[in-house]
Amino acid sequence: MSASVSATGPGSAPDSGPGPRVAPRQDPRLHGAVTLAVIASAVVTVRPLGVDGRGLAVAALITVNAVALMARHLSESRLPPRAALLWLTLGVVAAAALIGTARTGSGYLFAYFLVGHIGYRLPLRQALSLAALAGLLCGGVLFFRLGPGHELLPWA
Helix, strand or coil, X not given: CCHHHHHHCCCCCCCCCCCCCCCCCCCHHHHHHHHHHXXXXXXXXXXXXXXXXXXXXXXXXXXXXXHHHHHHHCCCCCCCHHHHHHHHHHHHHHHHHHHHHCCECCCHHHHXXXXXXXXXXXXXXXXXXXXXXXXXXXXXXXXXXXXXXXXXXXXX
8 A cells, every 4th residue: 555545544635735625535527527417407408598688698697607617626726715706706696697587497506506616615704605695696586586477576
């Protein structure tokens, strides 16, 4: 057994050098496959999707969300914490906008996976603040029924 393998022992975290942190027993290829599955499910299920009007807005929001979700695979050395905060904030806002703009589909998965990644990528205080913002934005869009075919106020 090599020295590097025996030094980490079972249950220990992998080396903490530069690059993305790898959680024990998690395969980065699996994360990539899940990311692609979320993007594919949005393209297949989120409607309207088109080249004009609301369909164009939905297509643009799916694209922004897809880029934000794929960026979670960049290493911390390529994407510093301040840039990660900006990128994750943009992703959360775009996810809430997609929920409000689309009539149907699995667009909410972008918010779900981005919020999950927030806790991994950001310091605790920033992670809690951004997760709360995500909850308020997505919850507000759903509660106030903002978007196509809904009234502005739920009690109206």
